[in-house]
Amino acid sequence: MKRFFAWSAFLLGSLIFILPLIGMTEFSLSMRRGEYSFDAYASVLSDPQFRQTFTYSVVMALVTIVFGILLVVPTAYWVRLRMPHLRPIVEFITLMPLVIPAIVIVFGYIRLYNTSSWLPLTGTSTGTNILLMFGYTALALPYMYRAVDTGLRSIDIATLTEAAQSLGAGWVTIFGRVILPNVFVAVLSGAFLTFAIVIGEFTLAALLNRPAFGPYLQLVGANKAYEPSALAVISFVITWLCMGLIQIVVRLAPKPPAQSH
Amino acid sequence: MAEPFLKIDHVRKTFGTTTVVQDFNLDVGSGEFISFLGPSGCGKTTVLRMVAGFEEPTSGSIVVGGKDVTRLRPNQRNIGMVFQAYALFPNLTVAQNIAFGLKVAGEPRADIEKRVAEMLDLIKLQQFGDRYPYQLSGGQQQRVALARALAPKPKLLLLDEPLSALDAKVRVSLRDEIRAIQKELGITTVFVTHDQEEALSISDRIVVMYGGKAEQVGTPFEIYNRPATKFVANFVGTLNVLEGTVTDAASGRVKVGSGEVLLKDKLNGSKAGDTVSLALRPEAISLGRQPGRETTLGGEISEVSFLGSVIRVRVGLGQEAVSLDTFNSPASPPPAVGDKAEISFSPDDVLVLH
Numbered sequence: 045m046k047r048f049f050a051w052s053a054f055l056l057g058s059l060i061f062i063l064p065l066i067g068m069t070e071f072s073l074s075m076r077r078g079e080y081s082f083d084a085y086a087s088v089l090s091d092p093q094f095r096q097t098f099t100y101s102v103v104m105a106l107v108t109i110v111f112g113i114l115l116v117v118p119t120a121y122w123v124r125l126r127m128p129h130l131r132p133i134v135e136f137i138t139l140m141p142l143v144i145p146a147i148v149i150v151f152g153y154i155r156l157y158n159t160s161s162w163l164p165l166t167g168t169s170t171g172t173n174i175l176l177m178f179g180y181t182a183l184a185l186p187y188m189y190r191a192v193d194t195g196l197r198s199i200d201i202a203t204l205t206e207a208a209q210s211l212g213a214g215w216v217t218i219f220g221r222v223i224l225p226n227v228f229v230a231v232l233s234g235a236f237l238t239f240a241i242v243i244g245e246f247t248l249a250a251l252l253n254r255p256a257f258g259p260y261l262q263l264v265g266a267n268k269a270y271e272p273s274a275l276a277v278i279s280f281v282i283t284w285l286c287m288g289l290i291q292i293v294v295r296l297a298p299k300p301p302a303q304s305h
Numbered sequence: 306m307a308e309p310f311l312k313i314d315h316v317r318k319t320f321g322t323t324t325v326v327q328d329f330n331l332d333v334g335s336g337e338f339i340s341f342l343g344p345s346g347c348g349k350t351t352v353l354r355m356v357a358g359f360e361e362p363t364s365g366s367i368v369v370g371g372k373d374v375t376r377l378r379p380n381q382r383n384i385g386m387v388f389q390a391y392a393l394f395p396n397l398t399v400a401q402n403i404a405f406g407l408k409v410a411g412e413p414r415a416d417i418e419k420r421v422a423e424m425l426d427l428i429k430l431q432q433f434g435d436r437y438p439y440q441l442s443g444g445q446q447q448r449v450a451l452a453r454a455l456a457p458k459p460k461l462l463l464l465d466e467p468l469s470a471l472d473a474k475v476r477v478s479l480r481d482e483i484r485a486i487q488k489e490l491g492i493t494t495v496f497v498t499h500d501q502e503e504a505l506s507i508s509d510r511i512v513v514m515y516g517g518k519a520e521q522v523g524t525p526f527e528i529y530n531r532p533a534t535k536f537v538a539n540f541v542g543t544l545n546v547l548e549g550t551v552t553d554a555a556s557g558r559v560k561v562g563s564g565e566v567l568l569k570d571k572l573n574g575s576k577a578g579d580t581v582s583l584a585l586r587p588e589a590i591s592l593g594r595q596p597g598r599e600t601t602l603g604g605e606i607s608e609v610s611f612l613g614s615v616i617r618v619r620v621g622l623g624q625e626a627v628s629l630d631t632f633n634s635p636a637s638p639p640p641a642v643g644d645k646a647e648i649s650f651s652p653d654d655v656l657v658l659h
Contacts, residue, residue: 200392207393211406212381213406214380
């Protein structure tokens with residue numbers, strides 16, 4: 045009886061989640077009257093704006109990932125190693141993007157970095173791109189920090205650091221050859237999550253007027269019928285691919301991230 | 306001693322208002338194997354960490370090979386260290402772990418490969434170079450950690466309770482292996498342990514620590530047989546402590562229970578009626594009268610523990626009680642609880658604790 049209720053709840057949950065996806069996918073395949081076709085997908089993929097915005101967002105995602113790793117991994121490492129009393133504060137700060145809407149962040153950016161401010165980042169495309177990257181990093185911070193912190197928790201970083209120091213290693217060597225490789229899987233998890241967030245992000249890109257994939261999705265949705273569904277399916281596939289890659293990387297890792305004793 | 310290889314001079318360490326090491330002094334000769342022995346919190350690991358450079362002394366200096374290293378960073382000291390938790394890099398194979406320090410030092414690849422092979426030979430794990438640490442047992446991991454620490458030819462080797470995480474059998478064999486390797490290489494070694502048997506069996510000299518101070522520094526023989534303080538006497542080995550009353554200080558006579566103990570020396574600074582603590586090792590006491598053990602006391606057997614080759618017998622002497630060891634003999638059964646017994650010992654074996 046217990047199993048029956050458990051399975052019923054599971055099926056109900058699955059239906060609530062899967063049915064709209066099936067409906068949307070079915071609709072995206074119905075562009076040609078009376079038969080299923082990939083016309084909507086062909087239309088989307090042949091649109092030069094799709095390629096431009098998608099490429100832009102991919103590049104932004106990669107830059108955000110690199111910046112996020114450089115910011116988060118040393119911070120999380122140093123906090124765990126030398127300032128464990130600051131951990132609750134750092135955790136709180138990294139959670140802020142979850143409770144502060146993106147629109148508040150972007151208005152703050154525009155107010156602080158507009159062309160009449162002391163640091164007029166919005167005055168140039170590069171400056172605005174940098175600002176957008178900072179915004180993306182902030183949005184991905186809760187996920188990236190947690191992933192990396194969990195990875196660091198699974199190894200004895202204090203002893204590994206001391207072992208490396210006693211063997212003559214400086215901080216750069218310790219970080220690059222001991223710490224980073226041992227939290228690589230966790231960093232990759234954070235990277236894929238960052239990628240998924242950046243690819244579909246709308247608010248920051250739209251309000252900073254950057255040619256990103258999120259605003260393009262909205263534009264197509266406002267003007268066309270079948271293509272938005274096709275784009276939504278493509279976005280879902282990209283996100284799921286990211287999640288799948290996390291799983292594959294975790295499973296193919298050469299060794300368990302076990303503590304060294 | 307000639308010029309010491311490691312000189313720890315008036316070193317003090319405080320954390321906030323707590324002093325964990327107070328005025329610690331030690332000279333270690335080149336090639337010597339010295340152990341820091343003491344209970345948890347006695348400051349032994351803190352001293353070791355100051356030598357390694359992981360903690361900075363609040364005051365005092367540390368000199369290694371004639372060079373003051375007190376303010377040097379750990380990676381500038383050329384001191385090898387083995388940790389209790391092995392601390393092997395999980396992402397590197399055994400060979401890569403051993404090669405780590407050599408790579409950091411920028412050694413040529415051919416030299417690194419040769420040295421790694423030498424180290425694998427030394428720890429008898431020639432076939433394990435390609436394995437990852439998680440594929441090895443605890444004892445094997447600690448041998449790799451030892452090889453990794455020795456590979457860059459450090460001036461000094463520090464071992465921070467390296468055997469504590471291992472099971473009893475492996476602990477004994479690895480202990481002997483560490484000592485053999487240390488003798489073969491002639492490297493000056495400082496070993497931290499809370500296990501007295503380990504310290505006694507492996508060391509040239511032992512520093513017994515308590516409350517952030519060195520209570521006694523001496524050879525294992527001296528530490529065991531001539532403890533300088535009550536703490537050392539109690540901490541190292543099993544000890545019977547008998548409270549007695551001085552009857553004649555000049556001739557060294559002390560009343561214990563209903564009997565009298567004659568000491569080897571007179572009791573300086575004591576007078577008749579004073580209370581003194583006398584200590585005896587279990588192996589210094591015989592059940593029954595024995596030649597050469599002139600002092601005898603009468604009592605009653607209160608406990609008998611069969612430990613295999615040895616039988617530990619506890620004998621009540623009025624308010625006091627002593628434990629003694631007799632060898633097991635299949636031909637004669639062990640004594641029974643409640644039997645009247647006489648114990649004997651030599652005045653030479655009685656320690657007066659201060």
